[in-house]
Amino acid sequence: MDSGEISLSDREFEAVRNKVYDLAGISMSDAKRTLVVSRLSKIIRRLNLDTFSSYLDHLDRGASADDVQEFINALTTNLTRFFREDHHFAHLSEHIGSIVNNPANPNRSRLRIWSAGCSTGQEPYTIALSLLAAYPKLKSWDFKILATDIDTNVVEKAQTGLYKAGDLSGLSPERVKLFDRDSDGTVRIPEHARSVVTFKSLNLMEKWPIKGPFDAVFCRNVAIYFNKPTQEKMFTRMGELLAPGAFLYIGHSENLNSVADKFKLVGKTIYENKLGSSARSAA
Ligand SMILES: C[S@@+](CC[C@H](N)C(=O)[O-])C[C@H]1O[C@@H](n2cnc3c(N)ncnc32)[C@H](O)[C@@H]1O
Incomplete structure (x- = not known):
């Protein structure tokens, strides 16, 4: 043939x-x-x-x-990498630190993050690894990361938690240490980080069987493939699932100008939710 x-x-x-x-x-x-x-x-x-x-x-x-x-x-286009656009993880860590170490709410133990358009998993695993390293007490929290993508192949690959040695290239030795290695060089996401991430296939254009509120949503380098009305609808829905004052992280070439009434720009491609009160009651 x-x-x-x-x-x-x-x-x-x-x-x-x-x-x-x-x-x-x-x-x-x-x-x-x-x-x-x-x-x-x-x-x-x-x-x-x-x-x-x-x-x-x-x-x-x-x-x-x-x-x-x-x-x-x-x-679909699935390009991604560990610690991509790493200023987001520094900002997230500070935000989560203010929740984890909040003297005004010492009994809180719930944390939810959504990686929407997670591709092969590097983004949600970076979130898990960096937060668990910064705040070991999260291991005893009700801490969950939801990671979704429309592409069932990437979701299946992400679930294995296995990567090639080359997938860590460019990372600092300190970051490389966060990963486990098999004797053949295969990179393995350590169990404590794997266990907080749940992968699911989800089309962002359809219904979201998801309950908030989320303390952070990552939707990076996904909206670039959508037209403006589609982006507007999607980001509005995300705002409704974010806790008040929580953050939405988007890709380097994206912006939320079309939903400026709902989000406040607080850093490079980092937006704070102005709304979100409806999500609080759904938790
Ligand atoms: C370029 S990757 C971004 C991966 C990661 N967020 C990052 O920034 O490194 C874009 C991902 O969006 C997913 N995607 C595209 N359209 C989608 C849709 N309608 N619903 C859910 N995911 C979608 C693709 O399958 C792809 O894995």
């Missing part, structure tokens, strides 16, 4: 774009054309189809949920 790429007409590209927007809210630019061809051609051939049109027909009629998920998985 010919294993080459399948040609993609303008009309077919438009239909792929509409489909990924309808399913995942992702607005794909013209620059993604090559990516569409290379990633979807393999799937089309494996399904014994030979054109994009026949594949799109298949997705429209009678494709299994797995086939539709495979289409979505193929078109």
Whole structure:
């Protein structure tokens, strides 16, 4: 069988774009054309189809949920790394310190953080490792990190808690020490950090079966794939799940200008929730 790429007409590209927007809210630019061809051609051939049109027909009629998920998985961009945009973790640590060591509330023991669009897990594990190192008493708290992504492949990979040695490159020796190593060099997330993170597949465009309030939400480098109205709706919903005065961390090229009435910019891509009172009663 010919294993080459399948040609993609303008009309077919438009239909792929509409489909990924309808399913995942992702607005794909013209620059993604090559990516569409290379990633979807393999799937089309494996399904014994030979054109994009026949594949799109298949997705429209009678494709299994797995086939539709495979289409979505193929078109997501999952770039991430440990301690990415590390000023966020310094700010988070200070914020959590003020909760953990708050003399006015010595009986508090609940902490919730959401990593929305967590990809292969480096972001939620960085949160877990850095906070547990800074505040060992969190080990006895009701401390949970929810980590979600639409892409089921990355969620499955994240759940293993296993990474390649190269995934730690560029980290300081102090940070490298936070990870366990197998004798073959495999990097392993230590159990105390793994156990506080729960991974789930979740499409941010659909219902969120999630209860707040969260003390922090990370939604970084996810909204760049969405158009402005989609971003506005999503960030508004996140604001409702954040505790009053809690923080939303977004990606380096993103902003919350469209929901400026709900969030206050307090640092580089760090926003404080002005609202959130509805989430308090749902906890
Ligand atoms: C570039 S990664 C960002 C990973 C991490 N937050 C970071 O900044 O390093 C973007 C992630 O958003 C996810 N994503 C895209 N559309 C989504 C949607 N509709 N619902 C949930 N996750 C989505 C992708 O699958 C991908 O893993």
